[in-house]
Amino acid sequence: xxxxxxxxxxxEARVIKSVRTGFWDAGLEQHVADCPACSEAAFAARxxxxxxxxxxAEARVPDAGLMWWKAQLLAKRxxxxxATEPIRLIERFAYVLAAVCVIGVCAWQWPSxxxxxxxxxxxxxxxxxxxxxxxxxxxxxxxxxxxxxKSDFFAGSTLLMAAAGGLLLLFAIFAAxxxxxxx
Amino acid sequence: xxxxxxxxxxxxxxxxxxxxxxxxxxxxxxxxxxxDATARSLWSYIYRxxxxxxxxxxxxxxxxxxxxxxxxxxxxxxxxxxxxxxIATNLLRDHWRHAKVEPPAPVERTLEREVARSTQVTRLGDxxxxxxxxxxxxxxxxxxxxxxxxxxxxxxxxxxxxxAQLSGLxxxxxxxxxFRARARLATLLRRRGLAPEGxxx
Numbered sequence: 523x524x525x526x527x528x529x530x531x532x533x534e535a536r537v538i539k540s541v542r543t544g545f546w547d548a549g550l551e552q553h554v555a556d557c558p559a560c561s562e563a564a565f566a567a568r569x570x571x572x573x574x575x576x577x578x579a580e581a582r583v584p585d586a587g588l589m590w591w592k593a594q595l596l597a598k599r600x601x602x603x604x605a606t607e608p609i610r611l612i613e614r615f616a617y618v619l620a621a622v623c624v625i626g627v628c629a630w631q632w633p634s635x636x637x638x639x640x641x642x643x644x645x646x647x648x649x650x651x652x653x654x655x656x657x658x659x660x661x662x663x664x665x666x667x668x669x670x671x672k673s674d675f676f677a678g679s680t681l682l683m684a685a686a687g688g689l690l691l692l693f694a695i696f697a698a699x700x701x702x703x704x705x
Numbered sequence: 706x707x708x709x710x711x712x713x714x715x716x717x718x719x720x721x722x723x724x725x726x727x728x729x730x731x732x733x734x735x736x737x738x739x740x741d742a743t744a745r746s747l748w749s750y751i752y753r754x755x756x757x758x759x760x761x762x763x764x765x766x767x768x769x770x771x772x773x774x775x776x777x778x779x780x781x782x783x784x785x786x787x788x789x790x791x792i793a794t795n796l797l798r799d800h801w802r803h804a805k806v807e808p809p810a811p812v813e814r815t816l817e818r819e820v821a822r823s824t825q826v827t828r829l830g831d832x833x834x835x836x837x838x839x840x841x842x843x844x845x846x847x848x849x850x851x852x853x854x855x856x857x858x859x860x861x862x863x864x865x866x867x868x869a870q871l872s873g874l875x876x877x878x879x880x881x882x883x884f885r886a887r888a889r890l891a892t893l894l895r896r897r898g899l900a901p902e903g904x905x906x
Contacts, residue, residue: 530884535864542862562891567859569840569894570753574860576837577749583765586740590733593770597728 531559541567619692623685729773743786754852756845768793791871801849843893851886858883
């Protein structure tokens with residue numbers, strides 16, 4: 523190591539403190555003049571503290587009250603988001619379940635649905651209206667126990683059970699959530 | 706993040722959620738006193754280590770927000786200040802980590818600010834403004850960690866142990882890194898014709 527290179531000196535901490543506070547011990551100033559390490563430390567400390575003094579005078583920091591108010595609002599917003607997270611989760615789950623149910627019913631009743639679709643015209647409002655009427659009649663026939671074909675029901679019972687189970691599960695989740703939020 | 710809240714949104718939130726008194730451990734009066742005592746030094750620390758005034762504004766607000774959410778066992782001023790600087794240091798590190806993959810932070814604003822400062826002859830003399838500009842330029846050539854260490858030790862007066870706790874380094878490492886950082890700064894300043902008398906011998 524080069525002998526002219528400044529080494530760490532045990533008085534450096536005192537020197538830095540003196541630069542920061544402006545109070546110098548007797549003999550410390552002389553030591554700084556003689557010690558390369560302390561001289562360098564004092565010089566760096568002086569320059570950096572001058573920068574700090576400039577910032578102290580010029581920095582435009584927000585008012586403490588404004589900072590407090592904003593922090594409170596942000597915390598409340600986060601708390602609100604946290605509280606509504608289960609609702610958003612259930613909503614997403616409900617959409618998925620509804621889609622699954624629609625697909626399931628369509629698959630279950632596909633032969634009838636296909637027949638109904640093929641039995642109608644090609645295009646236009648008339649087709650739309652007649653399709654709707656026919657579909658409503660078809661739905662009423664399915665739902666009417668007097669004319670309900672049991673074989674159709676048992677053919678699709680697995681899907682129906684799955685759909686019903688899904689709906690029950692959804693209601694159970696909603697019930698559990700609301701019960702918890704009530705508490 | 707705090708800046709993103711608009712006035713209308715804030716009022717709506719305030720009405721919707723209602724006044725929650727126990728969000729933070731600290732009460733408003735204590736916070737105001739603490740903030741007034743530390744805000745400028747924290748801003749200065751972030752600004753001088755990042756070299757970016759806008760970033761300093763943002764990180765300072767974020768630091769206080771995170772600080773307010775901490776549950777302290779005792780409200781010791783010195784401990785809380787160190788904790789605040791620790792949060793700011795971590796935020797700065799996160800920023801630098803992300804800056805590696807994103808475009809570099811704009812330094813133009815900083816340079817503009819420095820130019821504006823150096824023209825403030827009513828408050829600073831020409832020589833003084835030039836000196837500060839030189840020191841800032843030299844600081845920019847140091848590594849972010851070196852700037853942090855120098856600022857904490859030489860301006861905030863933190864001990865090696867405090868810096869070690871704050872930065873996550875070992876105390877011995879802090880000593881060595883700090884010595885090297887100071888030596889580098891002195892070398893850079895010497896190249897600009899600024900150096901202590903003692904060190905030149």
